[in-house]
Amino acid sequence: IIAGAQPPSSGTMTIANKSYKKLGALEALQAGIETVYQDLSLFPNLTVAENVAYNAQLVSNRGNLLRFLDKKKLYNVAATALKKLGLEPNQSFLNTPVELLPIALRQQVAIARGVATKAKLVIMDEPTAALTQKEIEHLMDIISNLRSEGISVIFVSHKLDEVFRIGGNVIVLRDGKKVADGALADYTIKDIAYLMTGKKLDNHRYRLSKPGEEVLLKVENLGNNTDFKGISFNLHRGEVLGITGLLDSGRNELALALSGVVPAKTGNMVLNGQAIKVKNPKDAIDLGIAYVPEDRLAEGLFLEKPIRENISIAILDRLLSHKQIDNKKMAAVANKFRDDLAIASADVMQPAQSLSGGNQQKVMLARWLAIEPKVLLLHGPTVGVDVGSKDAIYKIVQELAQKGLGVIIVSDDLPELLQNCDAILLMKNGQVSQTFDAENLEEKELSKTLLEV
Numbered sequence: 496i497i498a499g500a501q502p503p504s505s506g507t508m509t510i511a512n513k514s515y516k517k518l519g520a521l522e523a524l525q526a527g528i529e530t531v532y533q534d535l536s537l538f539p540n541l542t543v544a545e546n547v548a549y550n551a552q553l554v555s556n557r558g559n560l561l562r563f564l565d566k567k568k569l570y571n572v573a574a575t576a577l578k579k580l581g582l583e584p585n586q587s588f589l590n591t592p593v594e595l596l597p598i599a600l601r602q603q604v605a606i607a608r609g610v611a612t613k614a615k616l617v618i619m620d621e622p623t624a625a626l627t628q629k630e631i632e633h634l635m636d637i638i639s640n641l642r643s644e645g646i647s648v649i650f651v652s653h654k655l656d657e658v659f660r661i662g663g664n665v666i667v668l669r670d671g672k673k674v675a676d677g678a679l680a681d682y683t684i685k686d687i688a689y690l691m692t693g694k695k696l697d698n699h700r701y702r703l704s705k706p707g708e709e710v711l712l713k714v715e716n717l718g719n720n721t722d723f724k725g726i727s728f729n730l731h732r733g734e735v736l737g738i739t740g741l742l743d744s745g746r747n748e749l750a751l752a753l754s755g756v757v758p759a760k761t762g763n764m765v766l767n768g769q770a771i772k773v774k775n776p777k778d779a780i781d782l783g784i785a786y787v788p789e790d791r792l793a794e795g796l797f798l799e800k801p802i803r804e805n806i807s808i809a810i811l812d813r814l815l816s817h818k819q820i821d822n823k824k825m826a827a828v829a830n831k832f833r834d835d836l837a838i839a840s841a842d843v844m845q846p847a848q849s850l851s852g853g854n855q856q857k858v859m860l861a862r863w864l865a866i867e868p869k870v871l872l873l874h875g876p877t878v879g880v881d882v883g884s885k886d887a888i889y890k891i892v893q894e895l896a897q898k899g900l901g902v903i904i905v906s907d908d909l910p911e912l913l914q915n916c917d918a919i920l921l922m923k924n925g926q927v928s929q930t931f932d933a934e935n936l937e938e939k940e941l942s943k944t945l946l947e948v
Contacts, residue, residue, distance in 0.1 A: 496518075497616075497649075498518075498520065498530035498532075498618060499517075499518040499520035499521070499522055499523035499524075499528075500532075511527075511615070513526075521553070524550060524553065524612070525554055526615070527613070527614050527616060528615070528618065529608070529610070529611075530609065530618040530619075530620070531605050531606050531617070531618065531619045532605070533852075533879055535604075535605040537593045537604060537608075539592065540592060542593070543573065543590070543596070544569055544570050544589040545569065545573075546604055547573040547576050547607045547608045547611050548569040548611055550608060551568075551569075551572050551611055551612045552565065554612060576607040576611035577607050579637060579640075580603050580607050580633065580634075580637065597742070597747060599625045599626055599627065599630065600742070601625075602626055603626070605622075606637075615647065616646070616649065618648075619648065619649065620651040621653070621879050623657060625875070627740075627742050628942055628945055628946065631657065632946075635660060638650065653691075653880065653885075655684045655687055655688060656910075658679070663678075664676075664677065665677065665678075665687065667691055675690045688882055691882060692882060692883040694883065696882060696883070696886055699914070700913070700934070701889045702735060702933070702934070703893070705733075706731040706734030706917055707731055709731060709732045710765075711767065711869060712764065712870055714728050714730075714753075714763075715727050716761065716762040716763065717749070717753075717761065718759060718925075719757070719759050719761075722748035722925055723749050723752075723922070723926065724761070726749060726762070726926070726927060728927070731901065732901060733896050733899050734896065734902070736902070736903050736916060737903075737904045737918065737919040737920065738904070738905045738919070738922065739905075739907055739912055739921055739922070740921060741907075741923070741945065744922040744924065746907075747905070749905070750786070750872060750874045753773070753779075753786075753872055753903070754773070754779050754784060755774060755776045755777070755778050755784075755786075758775065759773075780809060782869075783870065784869070784870045785868035785871050785872065786874065787863055787872065788859075789874040789878060789905075791855055791856060791859050791878075796847045796855060798847050799846055799847075799848060800847060801844045802829055802838065802843045802844070802846075802850075802858055803826055803829040805858050806828060806829045807828050808862060809862055810828070829843040829861075832864065836857045836861055837857070837887065838857045839851070839854050840854065852879040852884070853884020853885070853888070854884070856877070857884075860888070860891065869901065870901045870903065871900055871901070872905070873892070873904045873905070874905045874906075875906055875907075875908075876888060876892070876904060885911075889911075909945075910938060912941075917933060918930055919933050919936070921941070921944060
């Protein structure tokens, strides 16, 4: 509403002593309000430079699109904004279409767009969702610099450690209502978590059981000749294994290789004692390797389709009756997982785009649990998910591991890995640099090792 993307149903807004009953998107930009949206809202077919600097020219031209873009000004604005984020604005990067970038870089491009204009207020909605620890540290510095320049920041987040680092005032919303408003110094993290969820949550370790001795998945010298090489590890039955590293560590590419999305070129994999080849996602599915991608909106969900179709899509061959999909069977599968995973919805015909981030992620989990996998690969499983839904997802993961499923979590959320994993592989420069016992590891130690050059 503040950014002009949605009209309010009641109330007023006052900006610089001027009262508004509603704002259009252009009016908001002209009023000095920039927004970094949770879904990024970038133009995938446009270049980095065009995405970063487009708003600046839109405002300067008062929304008039019947003009030639000032290319020189566009590149200068984009380069200045990218430098603020510590990104190298070389010609190659500036001219790269955004759709070709990994999600973490897309997130940084969206943030660069937010700081590219002479904004008076920057709204950041879950800006660190896809960033690694190193990039988060840099963003904290950027926010501090914006505030020192007199620019106000609204930081919308479920990550309470980051909220407390930024400081200032806090507003807590629950079920569409404001339940708290005041100085952050008057609250603890536990206070805010309780206000957000109505439940008492803490940073306890979810991982309570131990993995079995049987090796479920053996990976030997896996590589793709560019992003990672010589990757070897064992995943035991009932084990939760974490993989982390900075953006350029090769962790994301390893996840894509294990799932067959971008297959490895060297090395071997053995599943249940049998040598396997994962050349594509179908191979992975047939073998019982399920992959939940890091970007559920772009790579996972059919947003306009109902929950029913989203859950059932990977097992349609099992739902045939007389060579046609049996809708009753499909509904039965969807309802089972809706109940098992406590997906909050009116029914399974509700479109996926109408669900909260946490419930969308549960739908993704349900889809891949429906194939009855042996190995579940979770890539950033709680990106853009509130603390209450995180708690629910972590409990689901632990229940699956207790049933003998092998789980791999690829994530840069260090508390997530420490709370849920048996062991953590730390990747640097495309290789596993260290393996940690998660149970006896402190976050400070892992973070320090992660950031060491």
